[in-house]
């Protein structure tokens with residue numbers, strides 16, 4: 001989603017491996033300077049099988065006139081992360097000015113920050129800023145192992161930051177309820193990581209009766225509660241069907257057979273791509289943050305940009321309507337609503 005962001009060409013200054021399967025890219029903005037706050041992200045144009053697509057990346061702290069991002073090489077990559085990994089110093093790429101939907105509020109007595117894997121990228125700047133301002137911060141960083149903990153050296157030893165590391169097998173021992181219970185009244189929680197971690201933390205936060213807006217999160221669009229499986233999607237309105245490969249979305253698969261689904265963010269946030277589910281032979285793995293837990297449990301709608309079936313077949317209403325007779329407006333796709 002580009003909103004009012006400016007789009008321009010920039011140039012890779014350096015590329016290096018910052019942790020297992022995480023690559024750091026430093027990007028020169030060609031004389032432009034966009035000061036950005038912790039939690040900001042940019043969109044980048046990538047090439048996937050010759051098609052131009054967009055990916056969003058959180059910004060790490062960087063000198064003025066540069067961006068710095070961390071890119072995870074995804075097992076289920078559609079090709080976007082492979083493209084980003086192919087970039088080297090001197091390559092040019094189209095980027096946007098920063099936007100921020102994960103802003104850090106600076107007026108709280110205490111913070112709990114939880115990062116899973118490459119979810120460290122938006123919170124490195126938060127940790128530095130909170131430390132600089134003398135705030136109290138509990139910082140939990142979970143990754144497969146220590147070698148996979150990218151940018152660790154940038155958050156270790158920060159004053160006021162109580163950093164605790166959790167390797168893969170220990171993630172289950174993060175006691176979210178206890179961590180939240182120990183926080184001062186008015187504290188905020190920031191989390192960026194895979195869906196299972198976010199889900200566990202979100203449940204604990206809701207159970208704690210703390211204000212919901214004080215839980216602030218960002219997720220990876222390709223992260224679900226179940227393994228990523230191939231499945232079949234049927235567009236009931238057109239009768240057309242497609243196989244959704246492990247590395248593509250329902251929207252991509254249906255586009256291949258000529259069925260368009262309206263979308264915007266493609267990150268499971270805006271709900272524009274939400275479609276009614278008419279039938280499903282397997283569980284729906286809701287990977288969005290748009291629907292509430294209750295709506296996900298109902299399973300009557302899903303976000304076609306990120307959510308998937310765990311194998312089997314799902315029949316959806318894509319909102320496609322044949323052209324109406326002249327003078328009669330065609331019915332449009334039902335707008336999605338949260339809550």
Ligand code: FES
Nearest residue numbers: 264266271273305
């Ligand atoms: S396009 Fe925004 S939630 Fe799918």
